[in-house]
Amino acid sequence: MIRVTVSEAKNGLSAYLRRVRAGETVLVLDRTTPVARIVPVGRSADNTGGTNEADDDARIARLERAGILLRRGAESPLTVLGPPLRxxxxxxDALLEEREEEYREGNR
Structure with a gap:
């Protein structure tokens, strides 16, 4: 596994992508903390080899059981937008109305 800093990855991205294409894995570090892993397509980051939808669903289910992930209900994401403005x-007016609403709800 190749270890690179964020700035090294940014400056040499093409070279690192060539190495990933050749089968290597690149671990990107922010100072000493790992923040990303670049792996070849067709190979998962945990080296299990699975990247299909069933594997993804199984991983998501494990995260839910562990309490790490909580899926939202069937509610539309548009409901968070609230009613349209006049x-x-x-x-x-829109900004003041939004702030007033946040104060009423205790979000500020």
Whole structure:
């Protein structure tokens, strides 16, 4: 496994990608802390060799059982946006309305 800092990876990305294409793994470090692993396509980061959807579902299920991951319900992500603003509302009105709502909900 090749170990590189973030700046080394950024400056020599093409060279590291060639090595990954050849089958090597690159571990990217932020100072001494690992932050990313670049592995060849078709090989998972944990070296199990599986990258298909069933393997992904199994990993997600393990993370859920361990309490690390919590899936959201079937709720639409658009519900977090709230109701649309009035047609005549300006940007300042929108900002003030959003802040007022956050204060009411105790988020500020």
């Amino acid at each position: 047609a005549d509302a300006g940007i300042l």
